[in-house]
Amino acid sequence: MAGIKRxxxxxxxxxxxxxxxxxxxxxxVEILSTGGTAKTLKDAGIKVKDxxxxxxxxxxxxxxxxxxxPKIHGGLLWRRDNAKDKEEIEKHGISSxxxxxxxxxxxxxxxxxxxxxxxxxxENIDIGGPTMIRAASKNYRxxxxxxxxxxxxxxLAEMKSGGAVSHETKFYLxxxxxxxxAQYDTLIxxxxxxxxxxxxxxxQNFNKSYRKIYDVRYGENPHQKAAVYREPLYSGLxxxxxxxLQGKEMSFNNYLDSSAVIDLAKEFNDRPTAxxxxxxxxxxxxxxxxxxxxxxxxxxxxxxxxxxGVISLNKKVDEATAKEILSLFIEIIIAPGFDDAxxxxxxxxPNIRLLELDISKDITGFEMRKIQGGLLLQxxxxxxxxxxxxxxxxxxxxxxHDEYEAxxxxxxxCKHMKSNAIIYAxxxxxxxxxxxxxxxxxxxxxxxxxxxxxxxxxxxxAVASDAFFPNRDGIDVLAQAGATAVIQPGGSIKDSxxxxxxxxxxxxMIFTGMRHFRH
Numbered sequence: 001m002a003g004i005k006r007x008x009x010x011x012x013x014x015x016x017x018x019x020x021x022x023x024x025x026x027x028x029v030e031i032l033s034t035g036g037t038a039k040t041l042k043d044a045g046i047k048v049k050d051x052x053x054x055x056x057x058x059x060x061x062x063x064x065x066x067x068x069x070p071k072i073h074g075g076l077l078w079r080r081d082n083a084k085d086k087e088e089i090e091k092h093g094i095s096s097x098x099x100x101x102x103x104x105x106x107x108x109x110x111x112x113x114x115x116x117x118x119x120x121x122x123e124n125i126d127i128g129g130p131t132m133i134r135a136a137s138k139n140y141r142x143x144x145x146x147x148x149x150x151x152x153x154x155x156l157a158e159m160k161s162g163g164a165v166s167h168e169t170k171f172y173l174x175x176x177x178x179x180x181x182a183q184y185d186t187l188i189x190x191x192x193x194x195x196x197x198x199x200x201x202x203x204q205n206f207n208k209s210y211r212k213i214y215d216v217r218y219g220e221n222p223h224q225k226a227a228v229y230r231e232p233l234y235s236g237l238x239x240x241x242x243x244x245l246q247g248k249e250m251s252f253n254n255y256l257d258s259s260a261v262i263d264l265a266k267e268f269n270d271r272p273t274a275x276x277x278x279x280x281x282x283x284x285x286x287x288x289x290x291x292x293x294x295x296x297x298x299x300x301x302x303x304x305x306x307x308x309g310v311i312s313l314n315k316k317v318d319e320a321t322a323k324e325i326l327s328l329f330i331e332i333i334i335a336p337g338f339d340d341a342x343x344x345x346x347x348x349x350p351n352i353r354l355l356e357l358d359i360s361k362d363i364t365g366f367e368m369r370k371i372q373g374g375l376l377l378q379x380x381x382x383x384x385x386x387x388x389x390x391x392x393x394x395x396x397x398x399x400x401h402d403e404y405e406a407x408x409x410x411x412x413x414c415k416h417m418k419s420n421a422i423i424y425a426x427x428x429x430x431x432x433x434x435x436x437x438x439x440x441x442x443x444x445x446x447x448x449x450x451x452x453x454x455x456x457x458x459x460x461x462a463v464a465s466d467a468f469f470p471n472r473d474g475i476d477v478l479a480q481a482g483a484t485a486v487i488q489p490g491g492s493i494k495d496s497x498x499x500x501x502x503x504x505x506x507x508x509m510i511f512t513g514m515r516h517f518r519h
Contacts, residue, residue: 478507
């Protein structure tokens with residue numbers, strides 16, 4: 001393994017570069033550099049040779065053209081064990097460059113700023129940097145290339161112990177480069193695709209890039225490995241950026257349930273509301289004049305399922321609400337804030353994860369589902385009918401004012417339940433929930449059974465169904481349970497049978513024409 005005799009340093013992130021360059025100089029390495037990096041090193045008293053001096057060609061076009069030169073890329077790309085390559089570089093006076101230390105123009109930081117112009121974004125697209133590090137990485141057997149300041153110490157340690165950077169480390173660094181440039185180009189592509197009138201909803205090539213935050217202990221089950229990633233340039237509501245006030249690190253399942261509870265909680269932004277989710281399904285939702293009362297009513301829907309659940313509250317948590325919650329084991333509380341008394345009380349249960357998160361931001365982007373050999377992509381289900389009186393009343397009896405309010409509440413919740421979904425509700429709380437069944441009538445029966453387990457009366461309740469009733473049997477179950485109003489999409493070939501059944505039971509029913517399947 002040959003040692004490092006010449007290195008080219010040109011970085012946007014100058015963290016640690018002076019110290020690294022001093023160590024290289026101490027090994028007798030000749031340092032080439034450009035622009036701001038060269039000035040930084042010279043100001044620190046480090047001997048530096050400008051790239052323009054090395055190439056015999058000046059920097060041009062405000063620095064756009066400086067490293068794109070055969071004396072740079074030839075020095076990087078020539079294969080040290082190839083006689084023809086050696087003959088050619090000697091013929092053209094090209095000197096070896098054994099190390100490249102480059103990180104790219106801060107495109108991501110630039111376009112993250114509000115109001116940035118397209119022209120400014122374009123000027124922060126690096127050309128020479130990616131070209132150099134790709135060239136060096138292609139020839140990783142002979143050239144060490146560093147794009148991450150965190151790797152300076154690793155490289156220096158090997159140079160101190162043997163004078164050369166090992167093959168294994170060079171390969172590790174090369175892999176890191178191609179991941180780095182792939183992410184860089186992905187960010188540029190996605191930014192540009194979003195500009196102008198011809199931006200595509202579903203581009204021909206769908207490119208996404210994520211950065212790992214940390215590994216979690218395991219996935220959905222202990223035998224599965226898992227990690228959490230953050231999406232760069234995402235400016236919407238971000239669960240991964242929630243402030244964790246106490247508790248253990250979030251697990252894979254914690255993130256899934258927290259995502260589900262936030263989705264549903266966003267449907268309620270007026271009155272104090274509590275949402276309890278277990279295994280991605282709501283097991284209790286309620287609104288009230290106070291947060292503690294909202295939580296109590298949500299909990300009463302299904303106290304058994306609420307055990308070990310995840311809670312979202314849309315107002316600042318006070319001591320009274322904290323007392324209600326601490327009567328049961330729960331995993332996570334998500335809220336826009338916690339007052340001092342609530343924090344002090346909850347701190348007595350240090351394993352409870354407290355997440356401070358303002359959920360008022362929009363959730364943007366696609367929903368993605370991995371399938372064998374491919375990816376399903378769809379828009380988020382943002383459909384919601386806010387004024388139910390615009391929907392078609394299909395029964396003889398029209399809903400009352402209270403029934404409309406109860407249907408509106410049930411419809412908001414139903415959208416976030418696994419299909420087939422049936423929910424019984426009053427105007428401010430869930431009463432019985434049935435979901436994830438292979439038949440709609442079974443979901444209707446399950447919800448009745450759940451309510452019965454906790455002595456909750458369904459008399460006078462409204463029912464929401466995420467999709468149409470294929471037969472009248474579901475309506476018969478609802479009527480027997482005491483429901484008086486139904487909201488459903490309609491669209492079955494047997495709608496007439498369903499309507500007739502509702503009329504027989506004096507149930508008011510409306511069709512939304514909008515389905516909310518959630519598989």
